[in-house]
Amino acid sequence: MHNQDKLSIHSKLENKAKDWEENNGYLLESASLWQGVRYARSQTSIGNKLSELARNFINTSFIENRADFEGTCHLKDICRGCDTSYRSENLLICVECDMERCGGCASLHKRNEYGEPLCRCGGILV
Ligand SMILES: [Zn+2]
Numbered sequence: 484m485h486n487q488d489k490l491s492i493h494s495k496l497e498n499k500a501k502d503w504e505e506n507n508g509y510l511l512e513s514a515s516l517w518q519g520v521r522y523a524r525s526q527t528s529i530g531n532k533l534s535e536l537a538r539n540f541i542n543t544s545f546i547e548n549r550a551d552f553e554g555t556c557h558l559k560d561i562c563r564g565c566d567t568s569y570r571s572e573n574l575l576i577c578v579e580c581d582m583e584r585c586g587g588c589a590s591l592h593k594r595n596e597y598g599e600p601l602c603r604c605g606g607i608l609v
């Protein structure tokens with residue numbers, strides 16, 4: 484079940500990367516860029532590695548939309564576990580449903596076999 488959850492954002496990124504290469508599709512921006520970058524960074528603990536194309540796609544998105552990305556990172560957001568305000572970069576975000584959690588709240592969540600905290604929807608908090 485966890486593997487399927489991991490595959491869903493994985494597949495989305497792979498599909499968008501393909502669309503970008505083959506049909507001149509959109510790059511990632513704002514929240515989806517943030518999720519993509521964090522997901523790519525979390526890959527060391529995930530069996531299914533992103534393809535060269537998907538990594539290239541995320542890197543290009545990051546270079547092109549970096550200002551937008553950094554703008555997003557410095558926003559404040561509310562942890563939906565304890566209603567405390569944090570800088571977005573200090574919150575963990577679910578790769579599936581965008582739910583945000585602070586480190587303290589995330590530490591109370593169930594973990595997958597790689598030790599990563601899981602959102603209630605089953606997505607990884609990255
Ligand atoms: Zn919290």
Ligand SMILES: [Zn+2]
Nearest residue numbers: 577580602604
């Ligand atoms: Zn979730």
